[in-house]
Amino acid sequence: MRTPTDLMADIGEVLLDEDRIQARIRELGAQISADYAGRRITLVSVLKGSLPFMADLMRSITLPLRIDLMEVSSYGGATTESSGLVRILKDLSTSIEGEEVLICEDIIDTGLTLNYLIRYLKGKRPTSLRICTLLDKPARRLVEIPVDYTGFTIPDQFVVGYGLDYDELYRNLRFVGVLKPEVYAAPE
Ligand code: PRP
Numbered sequence: 001m002r003t004p005t006d007l008m009a010d011i012g013e014v015l016l017d018e019d020r021i022q023a024r025i026r027e028l029g030a031q032i033s034a035d036y037a038g039r040r041i042t043l044v045s046v047l048k049g050s051l052p053f054m055a056d057l058m059r060s061i062t063l064p065l066r067i068d069l070m071e072v073s074s075y076g077g078a079t080t081e082s083s084g085l086v087r088i089l090k091d092l093s094t095s096i097e098g099e100e101v102l103i104c105e106d107i108i109d110t111g112l113t114l115n116y117l118i119r120y121l122k123g124k125r126p127t128s129l130r131i132c133t134l135l136d137k138p139a140r141r142l143v144e145i146p147v148d149y150t151g152f153t154i155p156d157q158f159v160v161g162y163g164l165d166y167d168e169l170y171r172n173l174r175f176v177g178v179l180k181p182e183v184y185a186a187p188e
Contacts, residue, residue, distance in 0.1 A: 004183070007170055011177035015159060016152060018174040021134075022056065024151045028132065029060020032102065032149065040064040042099045042126075046117065047071040047090065048171070049106035049163040053134045053151075057104060066099075068092045072113060084112040084143070092124070101126040102148075106163045107135040110142040118145075135159070135176070158184060 004010050032041075040063060045054040047069055058065060071090035101121060108114060114131065121129055132149035139156040158181070160166050161173030166184060 002167075004169065007173060010170070010180055010183045011160075011173075012180040013178045014175050015154060015157070015178055016162075016176040021151070021162060021174075021176065025053070025056045025134075026060050028149055028151060029057055029062075032057075032132070033060075033062045036063055036100060039100050040066070042066045042068060042094075042096055042101050043104050044068050044070060044092065044096070044101055044121065045104045046106075046113070049165065050104050050134075052163045052171075053106050054104045057132070066094065068094050068096070070117070072117065074113065084115055086113055086116040088120075095124070096121065097125045099126050100128045101130070103129070103131045105131065105133040107137060107159075108133045108145055108147065109137050109140045111145040112142060114145050115143045134162070135164075 043054060043058055043065055045051065045067065048071065054067065058067060069090065070088065070092060072086045072088055075085045075087065103114070103117065103121070105114065118129065130148040131145065133147055134151040136147060136150045136153045137156060138153060158166070158179045159176050160170035160179050161176045163171050164176065165171045166179055
């Protein structure tokens with residue numbers, strides 16, 4: 001695996017800078033706090049990409065809230081694109097029955113991950129189940145997803161940073177940037 005020596009050198013363009021991301025998250029937090037006023041919510045984050053987003057979003061919400069974490073992985077390749085099969089690597093650690101659940105995602109791409117998760121979580125009988133995503137890439141959608149809160153709609157570009165990875169790296173960047181094509185086209 002290639003390890004970059006300078007993360008910034010691999011970024012072609014900053015799509016969303018730190019200030020813009022943080023300002024939008026404050027707006028989302030205010031909106032969610034108003035929509036759920038008087039209730040408590042459970043944020044369910046889907047690891048690993050959503051980690052920074054959930055950490056910032058939860059601190060922008062003024063309501064009592066619980067968090068829980070899931071980790072899923074797709075089976076990969078063409079099989080996933082056609083079947084939408086998802087494997088649960090880490091399940092919820094608390095019951096969400098009777099809870100107001102808000103799924104917190106970093107990006108919706110094909111929609112297959114959330115399509116599976118929505119069905120899975122609905123089976124656990126929450127009072128409500130809504131979706132909040134920082135990024136939406138509608139150009140790649142294969143299944144329709146009812147998104148309740150969207151941070152930014154982005155074009156079909158290879159983005160990294162603020163949780164999003166390439167080869168598990170770049171997640172620690174404070175912004176969302178477009179990866180230079182030569183990085184992911186590079187031979188091992
Ligand atoms: C990303 C992202 C979503 C999913 C979206 O996760 O966090 O969960 O892909 O893609 P989809 O709409 O096409 O299903 P990824 O599998 O890259 O794992 P990660 O969060 O650990 O990086």
